[in-house]
Amino acid sequence: MPAEPTDPTAPAEHPVRRRTVTSGGVDLAVFELGDPAKPPVLLVHGYPDTHRVWDVVAEDLAADHHVIRYDVRGAGASGHPRRLQGYHLDQLADDLFAVADAVSPDRPVHLAAHDWGSIQAWHAATDARAVERIASYTTMSGPCLDHVGHWFRRRFGHPTPRNVAQVIGQELKSWYIAVFHIPLLAPTAWRLALADRWSEILRVTEGVEPRPGHPAATLRLDAVRGIKLYRANMLPRLTRPAERFARIPVQLITLTRDRFVSPALAGSDLDRWVPDLRRREIDAGHWSALDKEASTVARMIRTFAADPEGGTSEPEDAVPAVSAAHSGKPFTGKVAVVTGAGSGIGRATALAFAERGAHVVACDIDRASAERTAELATLLGATAHAYRVDVTDGAAMDDFAKEVAQEHGVPHIVVNNAGIGHHGTFLETSEKDWQRVLDVNLWGVIHGCRAFGTLMTEAGQGGNIVNLASAAAYLPSKVLAAYATSKAAVAMMSDCLRAELAPHGIAVSVICPGIVNTNITRTTTFSGTSAAEQEARRSKAAGMYARRNYPPEKVAAQIVDAVLHNRSMVPVTAEAKIARTLGRISPALLRAAAKLNIG
Amino acid sequence: MTFPYTSSDLDRFRELQQLAYDCAERVADWLEPGVTERQAAARLRRELVHAGVSDFFHVPFAWFGDRTAFRNFRTPLQFFPTNRRLAEGMPYVLDCAPVRDGYTADIGYAGRIGENPLWDLIAQDLRVYRELILREVRERRALAEIYASVDAQIARHGFDNRHRVYPGRVIGHQVTKVVERGPAGVTVFGFGVRTLQTLGRELIGERRHGRSPLWADGRASRHVPTPGLWAVEPHVALRDVGLKFEELLVVTDDDAYWLDDDLPHVRRWTQRADNADIRAADNEVLTTDAR
Numbered sequence: 078m079p080a081e082p083t084d085p086t087a088p089a090e091h092p093v094r095r096r097t098v099t100s101g102g103v104d105l106a107v108f109e110l111g112d113p114a115k116p117p118v119l120l121v122h123g124y125p126d127t128h129r130v131w132d133v134v135a136e137d138l139a140a141d142h143h144v145i146r147y148d149v150r151g152a153g154a155s156g157h158p159r160r161l162q163g164y165h166l167d168q169l170a171d172d173l174f175a176v177a178d179a180v181s182p183d184r185p186v187h188l189a190a191h192d193w194g195s196i197q198a199w200h201a202a203t204d205a206r207a208v209e210r211i212a213s214y215t216t217m218s219g220p221c222l223d224h225v226g227h228w229f230r231r232r233f234g235h236p237t238p239r240n241v242a243q244v245i246g247q248e249l250k251s252w253y254i255a256v257f258h259i260p261l262l263a264p265t266a267w268r269l270a271l272a273d274r275w276s277e278i279l280r281v282t283e284g285v286e287p288r289p290g291h292p293a294a295t296l297r298l299d300a301v302r303g304i305k306l307y308r309a310n311m312l313p314r315l316t317r318p319a320e321r322f323a324r325i326p327v328q329l330i331t332l333t334r335d336r337f338v339s340p341a342l343a344g345s346d347l348d349r350w351v352p353d354l355r356r357r358e359i360d361a362g363h364w365s366a367l368d369k370e371a372s373t374v375a376r377m378i379r380t381f382a383a384d385p386e387g388g389t390s391e392p393e394d395a396v397p398a399v400s401a402a403h404s405g406k407p408f409t410g411k412v413a414v415v416t417g418a419g420s421g422i423g424r425a426t427a428l429a430f431a432e433r434g435a436h437v438v439a440c441d442i443d444r445a446s447a448e449r450t451a452e453l454a455t456l457l458g459a460t461a462h463a464y465r466v467d468v469t470d471g472a473a474m475d476d477f478a479k480e481v482a483q484e485h486g487v488p489h490i491v492v493n494n495a496g497i498g499h500h501g502t503f504l505e506t507s508e509k510d511w512q513r514v515l516d517v518n519l520w521g522v523i524h525g526c527r528a529f530g531t532l533m534t535e536a537g538q539g540g541n542i543v544n545l546a547s548a549a550a551y552l553p554s555k556v557l558a559a560y561a562t563s564k565a566a567v568a569m570m571s572d573c574l575r576a577e578l579a580p581h582g583i584a585v586s587v588i589c590p591g592i593v594n595t596n597i598t599r600t601t602t603f604s605g606t607s608a609a610e611q612e613a614r615r616s617k618a619a620g621m622y623a624r625r626n627y628p629p630e631k632v633a634a635q636i637v638d639a640v641l642h643n644r645s646m647v648p649v650t651a652e653a654k655i656a657r658t659l660g661r662i663s664p665a666l667l668r669a670a671a672k673l674n675i676g
Numbered sequence: 677m678t679f680p681y682t683s684s685d686l687d688r689f690r691e692l693q694q695l696a697y698d699c700a701e702r703v704a705d706w707l708e709p710g711v712t713e714r715q716a717a718a719r720l721r722r723e724l725v726h727a728g729v730s731d732f733f734h735v736p737f738a739w740f741g742d743r744t745a746f747r748n749f750r751t752p753l754q755f756f757p758t759n760r761r762l763a764e765g766m767p768y769v770l771d772c773a774p775v776r777d778g779y780t781a782d783i784g785y786a787g788r789i790g791e792n793p794l795w796d797l798i799a800q801d802l803r804v805y806r807e808l809i810l811r812e813v814r815e816r817r818a819l820a821e822i823y824a825s826v827d828a829q830i831a832r833h834g835f836d837n838r839h840r841v842y843p844g845r846v847i848g849h850q851v852t853k854v855v856e857r858g859p860a861g862v863t864v865f866g867f868g869v870r871t872l873q874t875l876g877r878e879l880i881g882e883r884r885h886g887r888s889p890l891w892a893d894g895r896a897s898r899h900v901p902t903p904g905l906w907a908v909e910p911h912v913a914l915r916d917v918g919l920k921f922e923e924l925l926v927v928t929d930d931d932a933y934w935l936d937d938d939l940p941h942v943r944r945w946t947q948r949a950d951n952a953d954i955r956a957a958d959n960e961v962l963t964t965d966a967r
Contacts, residue, residue, distance in 0.1 A: 424834055432915075446832070453834045453914065456794045596831050616824070628836070 091139040098147070100175035101168050106154035107147040107176055111139035116212075116382060117181040118142045121173065123192020123219060125267075125275075125300035127153030129290035130191065130367055137375035142187075142382070145180050147172075149194065151302035153295055164309040166222070170201040177210050185212040187382035189374075191367060192337075193306055195219025203321035203350070213385040215328040215378050218338045218363055221350070222310060226318025228346050250337055257307040264301045272297035282336065283365045321350065326385035328355045330377060333539050333582040334362045355381065355409070360539040360582035406434030407641060412488040414438040414481060416468050416525055417495030419446025421595030422545065424453075425633035426492050431459030433637065438481050438488065440464040442495070468495045468521030471528075478528035487536040490640055492543040493525035498597045500614070501604025503558040510604055511559050518563035519570075526574055530583070539582030541640040544571045548591040548653035551660050553671035564589075568646075575645060584643035589657070590632045591650030592625045625650075679903040679928045685779075685853070686926065689905060690936050692774060693781040693924055697939055699723035700770045700785035709764055709789060713738040713757035716770065724774045731854070733773030733780050733871045735863055741766045744786070745918030746841040746911075756866065764790040767917045773907075775868065778853045782907035784922030785940060798912060798919045801833055803945045805910040806921070806934070813925065813932040819897040823847055826910060827893070835912040839920070840893075848908035850889035851924060852878060901927045905935070 094109040108128055118138055120131045128146035135144045148155040150172060151164065158164065177186045188211050190198035199221035201207060202214040220228075232240040257263045271278070275296055276287040293299060329347060332338075347354055357377050361370040413430040417423035419441030427439045431454035439454065441447035444465035454461035462485065466477045481488060499506070499514045506514075522544050533540045549561035550568040568587050575585035598619040603611045627650050639647045648654045660667045681689075703720045716738035724736070739746075740760045744767045749755070762768060766789050773782040788795040808829055812822040826847060830837050839847045854874045862869045878889040888896040891906065904927060911920035924935040 420831065428834075449832070449834055452797070456797060457915070596828070619824075 090136060091144075096179070098176050098179040100172045101158075101163070103150045103156040103158055103163070103172075105147050105150065105156070105172055105176060107145065107180060109146075109180065110135055110144040111142055113143045115141055115143045117145055117177075117184055117186045118378065118382060119145045119173070119177055119181075119186040119188050121188070121190035121194030121198050122146070122149065122152070123190075123194045124303045124306060125152075125296060126192070126291070127293040127295065127299065129153075129293055130364075132288070132290060133368055133371035134189075134375045134378070137372055138378065141379070143181070145176065145186065147176050149197065151305065152299040153293055157302050161305055161309045164305040166197060166200040166310050166314070169197040169306075170204055173197060173201045174204075174206055174210060185210050187211075187213045187215075187378070189215040189217075189378045190219065191217045192219045192363070193303070196222055196310075199224075199321075199323075202325060202327065203323050207323070207325050211325050213326045213328065213382055214323070215330060215381055217330045217366065217374070218332055218335055220338065221321055222314035223318040223321045224346065224350055226315045227320075227349075229315065230318070231346065253337075254307055254311060257304050258311070263304050267300040267304075268297060272300060275300075279364055283362045285364050285368050288368075323351045323353075326353045326355070326381070327351045328357060328377065328381040328385070330357045330359060330366075330374065332363060332366050333358060333360050334365075337363050353385075355385075356407070357410075358539055358582075360537055406432075408490070409434035410436075411490060412436045412438065412481070412485050413490040413492070414440070414488045414529065415492040415494055416440050416466070416521065417442075418450045418463075419443050421597060422590065422593060422629045422632045422636075423492070423494040424450045425629035426494060426636050427451075427461070428454055428457060429630070429633035429637050430490065431455075431457045431461060435459060435490065436485060437461040438464065438485060440466040440477065442467050468493075468524055469516040471520070471524045474524035474528045478532055481529075482532050487532045487538065488529060489538065489540040490543070491525060491529040491533075491541070492545070492636060493522040494543075494545045495521050496545060496547075496597070498601030499560045499604070500556055500601055500618075501558065502555055505605035506559050507604065510602065513602075514559040515563050515566075518560070519566045522567050523570065526570070526585075530574070530578065533583055534578065534581045537581070541584050541586065541643070542571075542574070542578070543586045543588060543636055543639060544568075546571070546587050546589050548589045548648060548650070548656050550587075550589055552656045552667060554673075555671055556674055572645075584640075584645075586636075586639040586644050587646050588632065588636055588639060589646070589648045589653050591627070591648070591653030591656075592622055593627045593629055593632055593650065594622045594625065595629050598622045680852075681905070686935065688777070688779045689781065689851075689924060692776050692779050693783060693936055694938075695727050695729075695776075696724070696772055696774050696781040696783045697785065699727060699774075700772065700783060701940060703770060704768075704785060704787045707762060707768065707787070707789065709762050711762045712759045713740050713743070714759060716740075716762075716768070717757040720770055720772055724772060729774035729776050731775040731870055732863060732868045733775055733782055733851075733854075734868070735866045736770070736772040738771075739769045739918070741768075742916035742918075744769045745913035745916055746838050747916060749841050752843055752865075762789055765792050766790075767792060767795050767919065769918065769920055771920075771922065775854050775870070778855065780851045780854060780871075781924070782849075782851060782909075782922055784909055784911070784920040786919040786921065792917065794914060794917045795919065798835065798914060798917060799941070799944065800948065801835075802910070802912070802919060802921055802941060804829060804833070805912070806942075809908055809910070810925070810932060810934060813901050813927060816900045818900055819891045820893050820895075821898075823891065823893040823897065830912055833912070835914050837911075838913045838918050839909060839911040842909075842911075844890050845892045845894070846890045847910055848891035848906050848925070850878060850882075850891075850902065851905045851907050901932065903927050903929050 091110045096107050098105045098107050120135060122128050122130045127148050131146055135146060138144050151157040188198055195216045196219040202211055203221060232244050275292045279285040359366055359370050359373055366374055408430055413435040415423050415427040418427040418439035427437050427450050431437045437454045437459050439447045439450040439461060447463035451461035451463040464477060467473055496518045499510060526542055544567050546567045547564040549557050550564040554561055571585050571587045578585060601615060603614050632649050635647050635649050648657045699720060702723055703716060707716060717736045720736040737755060738757050740762050743760060768787050770785045805826060808825060809822060812825055827837055852874060854870050882889050887899050887902050891897055906925045906927060907922055908925050909920055909922035921941045923939060926933050926935050
């Protein structure tokens, strides 16, 4: 077998040391890099790879770690059991502990694993021995099969449309697993066609250029033998899942463009099994993560290994560390910017993100109100900062975005919420009123998307942009000419932007609240009315909104949900939903209703 | 209508309000983790009876934890004390309305067990509502308008209005001398029988004058404050932490003032201000020394 201990073409800044560890009657080829006195990191590869898939990451980590890799049984330079039982997960976990015990007998190892390596490593991480032998575990693209079994059970037990969609989505991604169970088909395919074309397949689907050692020279045999991994474990684990809990810190790195493992599968129910869970995200594909994003992966492993409890955030080192009590909150370590955060929906949204662990940046044209929001967010356990920004000022928004990036990191979530109300027919509305409404409601959102969108695409970490439109965006009304126009433009702009940013892993959501009890009614202006009449109509509108009594907190909850599930379009209140449905059934009906003085 | 009370009447009202707050403070000192709402309310009642109270405008209430914010309250029955137990860090509210010799007090006392920074913030901010309400009553603005001003202030603070959960959404109600007819100490739906008689008479009588003895945000409250005594109870919350105070406001024919400024929540504000002054003075001394 061509297992060269020192490959002259490898990026060999650190020399590779090789040894053999025997486990369960199979010789495992183990490769070490870096100073053995440094903290040990054990990297486990997937299918159909060898330890060389980690080359770039390992080289990076070797600077300050003792990096340990091995070819799992059946792959690369390691031996291969003849029988199917030899590939059982219990045996694979034993291999992992055998390597850790041989190379680092005195210190527990930091574990990081990818694909099938991650499946095996989960089995080890949820083993009783893990507490003594594994200091931390970073998992990518490979769930615990028992957790998956429970995941399917839950979704079959509650076949809501969303659950069914998630199951179908994952099955579409894992078609190959079924194929691997068909006798002869997969091995023959690998032997005759796939192995020769694998480099090409990786290049086209993942954008990964072949490098020495990857794909390995042993690919054909690795791929054929590795099929036994699936056959030995998939059915028993998925049909009779055990309850496996991890009692060590686990870092889940979700690859947002993974073609083989859906993010829902990789992590949605994990909180149940892992009390100490950290979630990270990289905008990368299944294999490209280990090449193109190798430095990001190495940095995340390094940071987590250095402080698995502390929760220093990645990749924004500027974000202050949060306490361990916050880990497990969905937005821990994420930066959320909210415009118009001094009141109403904006403030409720900022507080909702704060409660869920985000680092909140609250801005408003009224500094005092933004500071108040930041104060409340802090009391809810988050870190928060207040800024005074006028969203209608493009240059100021650019400066603001840069300042945020510099001081808190490039945001993961931007909520363009700032908006004003305006009431008046088209001909009543003066040019000045038109300009004011469009400046805040449309240009404010454009400036926010432009300033932060640019930074977010450059940072390449994905994220969410949420734009606040209104039910008026699709519900014409004679008396809301300027307001409805501005909100419809926001909706369309968001739809276009969504398409543009999708390849960057940035989701764009449009929120259409409807009638919500906020101070927007107290600041709404009315065209064609005297000051006294305006005041009277304001209080009448405020009264109507108060009686409707839909609290901004519920809108905030929908915004959080839209971010968590990358929803495109969210009508919030019942009237917003009904209007949307009616508009689809009969646009003429809504056009007729627009003649009424409603709004 | 002219102001119906003499200064000796007001003294009696003030004494009773002091007594009610004293009883609430004694119960608050006794509270500890593990005590239930029912135990606290029963203790409050015993303290009041021991102090000579014979009847109640309404029975004593105690709310712990998220019940101080009236979260998920659907029916008035949920106001009654439950077996919820106090725990470390929890906010609580005691509310009682003793009647003695026909004079009535109606007070609300908010507290917390252990540390709760959110509670501290709201407690401090309650001062704004006490000043706002007095200012606007003095300006003789309509009760419904003052209610809306309070709502706007609540929005600015980022809290939410919880007095709207009370029956009738009231932020306050008029208090009068109870005519002593019918059995003392007997309550129906939490209100004293004598109270109900008086309240019923007031509701009808005031209605004839286009006024309401209840202070809310509806049409019935679109009138200037009626001279007399008003129990005012702004109740605000953020998330699961709710606070209120309740005390008597004296509305005379041409002015208004709080019946008593020597109350626990007012002392808390002045103490804090004093401490801040002392700190400021200390700093001044330090900077002088440094020079």
